[in-house]
Amino acid sequence: MTSVARLPRSLVWAGAVVFVVAVGLVLLMVVRPSAASPTGSGASAGAPSESSADVGFARDMSVHHQQAVEMAFVVRDRTEDEDVRRLAYDIINTQANQRGMMLGWLESWGRPKSSERPPMEWMGHPVTASDGSLMPGMATDTQLDGLRAASGRDAEVRFLRLMTVHHRAGADMARAAAGSAATDEIRDLAAGMARAQESEISLMADMLEARGARP
Structure with missing residues (x-):
């Protein structure tokens, strides 16, 4: 093997410099947390506050x-029905992706993904739903059971009606x-x-009309 003594002095110095820089970076990461890492309070530096619209919206939505x-x-x-299935696929893909983004932001902010705060408190009017739903527009367990038990046109109409109400409340929250x-x-x-949700509300109204049903 070639000994260090036989290597050109420039290579030896280059290796030493790389080693020192690498050690320095490791020490810097240990001693000085980055702005994106959680602070002692659990929240990241510069993150939206716990009571902010940003955090509340990300959680609720x-x-x-x-x-x-x-x-x-x-x-x-x-x-x-291909039209209903296409709409369902669009909602699955779009909203699952958006949900992942919002949960990711909560993670990067150092904010918990759930809270004991009342839903929609960040909007200035916290809600306590009396019909068994978690928030305005959300379906109740009874409505979800009815959708699961339905099929064909009955399932289509139930879904379109429930999703229309769901989108209306979601669009209000988003605005x-x-x-x-x-x-x-x-x-x-x-x-x-x-x-996007306002556009889909219009689409679903047309789909309900085509099935002889009202929103």
């Missing part, structure tokens, strides 16, 4: 989206976040979400 995805999966397996959130991430996502 994640729950809202989770149920929308669940209902879309249910109707997908209970109808052969509120778009106007009051402090981060560009939440403002941009919420604004796009409101537009």
Whole structure:
């Protein structure tokens, strides 16, 4: 083997410099946490506050989206209608992706993904639903059971009606976040979400009409 003594002095110095820099970077990471790492309080430096619209919206809309995805999966397996199945796939893909983004932001902010705070408190009017739903627009357990038990046109109509109500409340929440959130991430996502859900509400109204049903 070639000994270090036989290596050109420039290579020896280069290796030494690389080693020192690497050790320095490791020590810097240990001694000085990055801005994205949680601080002693559990929240990341510069993260939106616990009571902010950003954190509240990300939490609440994640729950809202989770149920929308669940209902879309249910109707997908209970109808052969291509239009309804296509809408269900769109909701599954879009809202599951958005939910992942919001949970990721909560993680990066060092904020818990759930809270004992009342839903929609960040909007200035916390809610306690009396019909068994978690938030406005969300289906109750009884309504979900009815959807699971239905098939064909009955399942399609139930789904379209439930999702119309779900989207209306979701669009209201999204507009509120778009106007009051402090981060560009939440403002941009919420604004796009409101537009998309309003468009789907119009689409679902046409689909219900085609089935001789009202929203």
